[in-house]
Amino acid sequence: MRTPLKVSLDGHVEEIDSVSDAADFLQRWPIERRGHVYRSALNACSAAIAAQISEADALKAFTGFARVANILVDAGGPAMRLEARSVQSRMPKQGRQMPK
Secondary structure, eight states: OOOOEEEEETTEEEEEOSHHHHHHHHHTSOGGGOOHHHHHHHHHHHHHHTTSSOHHHHHHHHHHHHHHTTOBBOTTSSBOOOOOOOTGGGSOOTTOOOOO
């Protein structure tokens, strides 16, 4: 059995170990914070519940949402903070050709 995913909403940590847990969490997500990644995760959960995609794929979409929303809780403790990318990390590597 896989380890449940832990997310934090308003300081409360919840374990997500099924698509229905993820869908329930998404339904309670603040309306003003719902964007493209939120909708993708919700659509994936709905599709998995309707047996149109696998539960594993839906949970991957939810995990991506949790990372982007910065609510993913590390197994050891507080929510993980993703470091902002520097401008340099978005620049092409030296020697690579830019697409034309």
